[in-house]
Amino acid sequence: MDMGSISPELLLASLMVAATPILLAALGELVVERAGVLNLGVEGMMITGAICGFAVAVNSGSPAIGFVAAAGGGAVLALLFALLTQVALANQVASGLALTLFGLGLSSLLGQGYVGIKPPPVAKLDIPLLGDIPFLGRVLFSHDLMVYLGLALVGLIWWVLKYSRAGLILRAVGENHDAAHALGYKVVRIRVMAILFGGACAGLGGAYISLIRVPQWTEGMTAGAGWIALALVVFASWKAGRVLLGAWLFGGVTVLQLNLQAAGFAIPVEYLSMSPYLITILVLVIMAGDKSRAPASLGRIFHASQ
Amino acid sequence: MLKLEKRPQPSRLWTWVTPLLAVVITMLAGGALFAALGKDPVEAIATIFWQPLFGEFAFYYRPQLLIKGAPLILIAIGLSLGFRAGIWNIGAEGQYIVGALTGAGVGLAFYPTESVLIFPLMVLAGALGGWAWAMIPAVLKLRFGTNEILVSLMLVYVAEQLLAAMALGPMKNPEGMGFPGSRNLRQYESAHNAELITGTGMHWGVVAAFIAVIFAYVLLTRHSLGYHIRLTGQAPRAARFAGVRPARLVLVCLGTAGALAGLAGMFEVSGPAGQVSIDFNVGYGFTAIIVAFLGRLHPLGILLAGLLMALTYIGGEIAQSNMGLPAAAIQLFQGMLLFFLLAVDVLTNYRIRLARREVA
Structure with missing residues (x-):
């Protein structure tokens, strides 16, 4: 195996x-x-966003419209959840x-006929000057718009x-x-709006996987x-800044194990593919002590006349 | 303006009417879905619910009802204990896979020795494998306070990778000409979970499912442990004052669910499926969640719900081959069922009243 073939610059950029998808969701x-x-x-909601975004982007030829549709698809599914729970x-x-x-189920039904199709490509932002900085330019300033949207969010x-x-x-x-x-x-109104926002974000995250990260449609992708x-969210103790940190950690683990797979590391691919899930469990164990930050009404049913 | 008024106690009548109502609504919505796909809705619904039982080839499909229903019922019975106590094991799919791996592993280790002891050993190994896999979220929850929902679910993905690793590596058939997948246990008499009565679909897994239903019924209605489980679900604070030890409940509920899911996997791999292969698991562990809720977390309800769900699997396959109905439509149909069930459940716990608008 060849560790030298893994470039830290490329690693951080793909991190x-x-x-981005887990960050958005x-x-x-x-x-x-x-x-x-x-x-x-x-x-x-993510997988529904993934197929809605993919299908609309393929049919309209515009990834931007695809992302809007993905947010809509995620929000519609979230609306069902809001109706049930609120x-x-x-x-x-x-x-x-x-x-x-x-x-x-819905996504694999909608996704029939989209297997094996390539979506329209998403342009990377070419930021002049910043993008030309050695190392940092490649890592930070040569991505598509959605990466920056996630950071702005x-x-x-x-x-x-x-x-x-x-x-x-x-x-x-x-x-x-x-x-x-x-x-x-x-x-109830405030919660329904929050749920819809959550659905839209999850939809965007899903579409990022199907339109940019992979980019194609497969069932259960x-x-x-x-x-x-x-x-x-648990890892981040319900704080936005720490969500970013966590997302980078998971992004890093995912990218690293993919690179190890490609470099022919002496472990079967299946065991490397387990790592993001095992790391998640590990992180949950480490962070489990800090429950104090959880919203006090989390998961409780609200009924006004009680 | 409609208003919800909480019932002092959940309505007994509605408790049993709502699942039926949910099934009817799902049939209507499903019919609309099939119509939207360009299929005749009446024919599609009839194909799914009527053909397997009373159609021309019913003699072939009826045994399938037990074969497909048994794993669903076994897993759902285990899940229902935890769900009643507010312990959410949603990783049954992983426990099912690991039970199949350990069960098949023991069988394959003895190949080609023939002995009557091999199958009982495999059963034991399957239950232990599922139990051990479920103990991971249980122990982490008790020791570190992690969320069992997330841990048990993450372990499903780990188990899927483990399954692939086994099918391609250690358990691969050395005489399989390089194809992935283990030896076929159906051709290995000592390890084969054969049909007990020809033409009925009755195998040891079905027997185990019926035993599990009876045991769960006795446990919940006659045993103090079952009482503790119900009490914890309904009034956690009161349960603590009554001396219920939550830690013990977590271990028992997750352990039982894991062992039963492991058994289901073991009976499947040694019987209907026959071998360890990459795509061995078909989502029984997730569908069992629907079965548990549709059966109202009650053993007898789960028995009926499991058979109904098995019917949709079989009918779905018929509709797939006869009418070209996509497989995903059936999956969606099953998902809708849980949705409508949760929605109409409001009638069990609340009365709907007409109310004048008032200041909120």
Whole structure:
């Protein structure tokens, strides 16, 4: 095997790309959980976003329209979850699982006829000057727009949650829905909006996999990315900045093991492919002690007349 | 304006009516889906629910009902114990795979020795394998407080990779001319989970499923452990005051679910599937979640729900070959069922009242 064939420059650049889908999905879920809702359907919304984005991008020839459709697809699926948990007051864990099972079925149905097709290519931003800096230019400044959108979203969500009035209300609903209700905030409405936002983000993350990362459509192609995104929110103690850190960590592990596979490392490919999932478990173990940051109303059913 | 009013106690009537209602709504929505795909909805629904039982080739399909239903029921029974107590093991698919690997591993290790002891040993190994795989989330939860949902699910992906590694590596058939997959256990008499009564589909896994249903029923209605499980699910605080040890429940619920899922995998690999192959698992571990909820987490309900779900698998295959209905449509159909079930469940716990608008 040849360790020298792995270039750190390329490794870091592809780390940024590998981290983006889980970053987007985890940011969406972060907002949902800060509003006090546990949506375990991230995997289902991601895969639905992946096929919606792919199909629309192929038919319209425009990846941008594809991404919009992916966000829409994810949000529509999230709306089903919102109806179940906020209107029909169903158990959130069971509803999230239902969403994932439903999304996997829906996506493979929609995806028939799209197997083996190449999507329209997404242009990389060629940032003048910055992109020409040796090493850093390649690592940081030569990606597609979605990578930067993900990074911008980290800052935006951090700011909104910490400094804006809307963020304060959202957190109030997540920490104590009865008190927020007594203060006159529309708990259900706020939660539904958070859930829709989470769905749209998950959809974008899914489409990033099918349109840029891979790029093609195969059944079940998200392969647990949605679940890793859920773990990431726990890892990040419900903080936007640490979600980014976590996403880079997982992106790094994924890219490294892929590179080791390509370099012919002396371990069978299957064992290397296990590593992102094993690392997720390891991270959950390390971070499990820090539960204090979890929103207090997380996963609890809100019923106004109680 | 409609308003929900919480019932003091869940309605007994609606508890049993809602699953039926969900099935009916799913048939209607499924019919609409099939119509949208350009198929005759009535014919499609009839093919799925009628053909396997009373159609022309029913003699062939009826045994399939037991073959497909048994693993679903076995896994769902185990899951239901945990779900009742608020312990969410959703990694049954992984436990199913590992049970199949350990069970088949023991069988393959003895090849070509013939002995009546080999099959019981395989059964034991399968149960132990599934149990051990489920103990990982259980122990991590107790020792470090990790979330069992995420850990058990991550282990499904690990198990899938392990399955591929085994099928391509250590368990590969040395006489298989390079094809992936193990020796066929159906051709190895001591390890073959054969049909017990010809033409019925009855194999040891079906027997195990029926035993599991009976045991779960007795456990939940007659045994203090079952009472503790129910109490923990309904009132966790009261349960703690009553002296229920949550740690013990986590170990018992996850362990039982793992062992049963492992058994299901072992019976499948040594019987209907026959060999360890890359695509051995077909999602029974996930479908069993739907079965558990559709059966209201009640052993008898799960028995019926498992058979109904098996029916959709078989009918789905018929509709696939006869009408060209895509396989994914059946998967979606099953997913819809859980959706509608959760939605109509609101009627069990709440009354719907007409109410005048008031200041919220």
